[in-house]
Amino acid sequence: MTTILDPTDEAVPVERSITARPAELAGAVAFLDISKPRGSVLIDRLQELLTAAHPGIKVNRYAKPTFAKPAPAELRAQILSENDFVVEALAD
Amino acid sequence: MPNPVPPFSLQSLRGKDVSFPSDRESLICFVKEDCPTCREIVPVLAALHSAFADTVDVHIIGQTSDGNRQLDDEFGPPFDLLDDSTLKVSYATQIDIVPTLYWNDANGQPRQTLTGFVRDEWQSLSQELAQATDTGDVKLDWEELPDWRPGCGSLSVDPLIADKLRAKAENSPLRARRIEIASQDDEVEFMFDQGFSDGLPLVPPTPERVVRMLSGTRRDPQEVIAVMPPNMGEVTVEKLAINAVMAGCKPDYMPVVLTVVEAICTDEYNIHGVMATTMGASPVVVVNGPIREQLGMNMKLGALGQGNRANATIGRAVRLAIRNLGGAKPGGTERSTLGNPMKFTMCFAEWEERNPWGPLHVEKGFKESDSVVSVFTMTSGPTLIVDQDSRTGAQLGGSMGLTLEAMFNPRAHMGTNCLLVVVPEHVDTFMRDNYSKADIRARIQEVTARPIRDLAADEISGVGFKPEAINAMDSDALARKLPKFRTEEDIHIVVAGSEAGKFSGAFHGWVTGEVGSIPVSRKIAELD
Numbered sequence: 347m348t349t350i351l352d353p354t355d356e357a358v359p360v361e362r363s364i365t366a367r368p369a370e371l372a373g374a375v376a377f378l379d380i381s382k383p384r385g386s387v388l389i390d391r392l393q394e395l396l397t398a399a400h401p402g403i404k405v406n407r408y409a410k411p412t413f414a415k416p417a418p419a420e421l422r423a424q425i426l427s428e429n430d431f432v433v434e435a436l437a438d
Numbered sequence: 439m440p441n442p443v444p445p446f447s448l449q450s451l452r453g454k455d456v457s458f459p460s461d462r463e464s465l466i467c468f469v470k471e472d473c474p475t476c477r478e479i480v481p482v483l484a485a486l487h488s489a490f491a492d493t494v495d496v497h498i499i500g501q502t503s504d505g506n507r508q509l510d511d512e513f514g515p516p517f518d519l520l521d522d523s524t525l526k527v528s529y530a531t532q533i534d535i536v537p538t539l540y541w542n543d544a545n546g547q548p549r550q551t552l553t554g555f556v557r558d559e560w561q562s563l564s565q566e567l568a569q570a571t572d573t574g575d576v577k578l579d580w581e582e583l584p585d586w587r588p589g590c591g592s593l594s595v596d597p598l599i600a601d602k603l604r605a606k607a608e609n610s611p612l613r614a615r616r617i618e619i620a621s622q623d624d625e626v627e628f629m630f631d632q633g634f635s636d637g638l639p640l641v642p643p644t645p646e647r648v649v650r651m652l653s654g655t656r657r658d659p660q661e662v663i664a665v666m667p668p669n670m671g672e673v674t675v676e677k678l679a680i681n682a683v684m685a686g687c688k689p690d691y692m693p694v695v696l697t698v699v700e701a702i703c704t705d706e707y708n709i710h711g712v713m714a715t716t717m718g719a720s721p722v723v724v725v726n727g728p729i730r731e732q733l734g735m736n737m738k739l740g741a742l743g744q745g746n747r748a749n750a751t752i753g754r755a756v757r758l759a760i761r762n763l764g765g766a767k768p769g770g771t772e773r774s775t776l777g778n779p780m781k782f783t784m785c786f787a788e789w790e791e792r793n794p795w796g797p798l799h800v801e802k803g804f805k806e807s808d809s810v811v812s813v814f815t816m817t818s819g820p821t822l823i824v825d826q827d828s829r830t831g832a833q834l835g836g837s838m839g840l841t842l843e844a845m846f847n848p849r850a851h852m853g854t855n856c857l858l859v860v861v862p863e864h865v866d867t868f869m870r871d872n873y874s875k876a877d878i879r880a881r882i883q884e885v886t887a888r889p890i891r892d893l894a895a896d897e898i899s900g901v902g903f904k905p906e907a908i909n910a911m912d913s914d915a916l917a918r919k920l921p922k923f924r925t926e927e928d929i930h931i932v933v934a935g936s937e938a939g940k941f942s943g944a945f946h947g948w949v950t951g952e953v954g955s956i957p958v959s960r961k962i963a964e965l966d
Contacts, residue, residue, distance in 0.1 A: 347618055347619065347620060347621045348618075348619045348621075348625045348642060348644065349616050349617070349618050349619070349644060349645060350616075350617050350619060350625065350629070350642050350643050350644055351612060351614040351615070351616060351617070351643050351644075351645060351648050351676075351680045352614050352615040352616070352617055352680070353614075353634050353643060353677065353680040353681050353684055353758065353762040353763075354634070354671070354762045354763065354765075355669060355671030355672060355677070355762075355763050355765070356614070356615050357669060357671065357765075360615070360617050360632065382588065383554070383586070383588035384588070412534055413591070
């Protein structure tokens with residue numbers, strides 16, 4: 347990973363272009379629990395709804411060590427290699 | 439687990455200086471006003487304070503000054519909130535969450551640390567503390583309290599400020615936002631995607647490179663050297679160093695880049711208008727003085743062209759700063775109809791030693807030993823003045839006038855300025871007749887002076903005095919001659935180029951004077 351310093355006046359957030367959206371939902375879906383208390387409740391329900399609507403998909407569950415920090419690089423790499431989609435939920 | 443609370447001295451809301459540790463045990467809780475859990479447990483903290491403040495130090499540390507005031511106004515707690523609005527203590531403890539409660543021994547070492555609010559944990563901590571200190575139970579109806587509340591992110595881990603806190607803690611000169619580019623991403627492509635580039639690849643401004651770039655100037659990295667329109671972005675030395683890295687500068691170029699940016703951000707120069715105009719104007723930078731040699735700038739063969747790192751990258755750094763800090767991007771507030779290759783870069787040095795008239799900066803009132811940048815607003819150039827035939831100063835000055843008259847339109851007089859780059863062979867022709875700069879200027883004005891009747895719009899061109907204006911003039915008024923330039927001072931003259939070739943160059947100006955852009959010369963003061 348390379349770190350660079352922002353050359354702008356920082357008036358706007360750094361934006362990443364969004365990956366092209368697939369036409370259909372198929373393959374593996376990651377559900378990432380960010381470890382905010384009770385975030386898993388929301389994720390459980392979402393997973394329930396999604397698997398009911400799309401019985402063919404495979405679901406993988408992951409959790410960040412702490413909500414306060416970005417997911418470790420290894421976890422991000424693992425999610426990337428094992429899935430086609432990611433659902434990441436905040437909860438408060 | 440967070441770190442132990444470091445020794446601190448913080449000011450309280452009521453103006454007391456409070457130090458930690460003392461020789462007593464302590465309860466320390468970090469809170470922030472906009473955290474609902476923190477607000478909800480203020481009565482708990484109040485009860486803990488009432489029960490234990492006589493026997494242990496009770497410190498409630500708030501993360502913003504305003505927030506502390508608000509909590510105090512709203513709850514009127516018995517404790518005097520401590521101000522950690524610099525977040526130094528919060529950062530040093532590495533807490534992620536507020537509230538975080540510490541029970542420390544008399545040496546300041548944590549006996550217990552609780553994060554968020556879990557009622558049972560807080561209740562048992564208070565019972566143990568009561569036992570240890572031989573005080574009565576805390577006067578609180580624990581059953582009234584919620585089972586648990588998760589707490590919120592500590593302000594010290596807020597992504598918007600965490601980098602700055604880290605930089606301060608590490609004594610780094612850098613404060614700019616850090617952008618992490620994933621290892622699967624190409625950093626050059628990433629920078630294109632972010633819109634940082636002028637269309638050419640950029641050098642990634644890594645912290646290491648930026649620190650190196652900052653070594654080229656004695657100025658404080660956080661000094662705000664200018665506020666740059668159109669976005670009124672603050673230009674700090676650090677931000678300029680970041681753009682200088684991207685442009686490919688060496689650290690030694692920094693004093694020049696800084697001074698150019700200061701010059702273009704003056705009211706006289708008016709970078710806002712220069713960027714916004716549809717005419718396609720851009721700064722042209724001329725460097726004078728000893729710095730030229732120190733940086734190896736090109737002032738001879740090909741001085742206005744490609745191939746010299748200092749010339750190319752100083753001009754480019756300025757242009758990138760205009761884009762990234764000023765926010766002038768084509769199609770946004772930069773509205774140039776055609777654009778202009780000078781908008782990539784245009785910077786060169788004067789060949790003072792080949793200039794018999796005295797260099798530009800001395801003409802502007804600086805000492806010859808000063809290093810000075812001069813910025814001009816030009817819309818095109820260099821256009822060639824081809825004259826291999828004239829043998830006298832008057833002839834060559836005449837040629838220059840005839841060529842310059844075509845600027846904008848031969849009938850457009852008195853509206854712009856120019857930067858004339860006289861090449862050595864033309865210098866020699868002028869000096870054969872001891873022709874001075876003043877002679878050249880006067881000759882250009884003389885040969886371009888046309889009676890108003892010859893500057894009228896007609897069937898050949900609609901440019902010029904309109905029929906209604908012409909019809910309103912008597913024959914004396916129509917015979918009045920107007921030169922190409924409003925004053926001789928609008929003809930700026932420098933010397934550059936190789937020894938061979940009778941091809942001088944002229945940059946064509948934009949709107950001059952108060953409503954347009956006035957050239958600015960500025961000494962590179964930090965070189966003294």
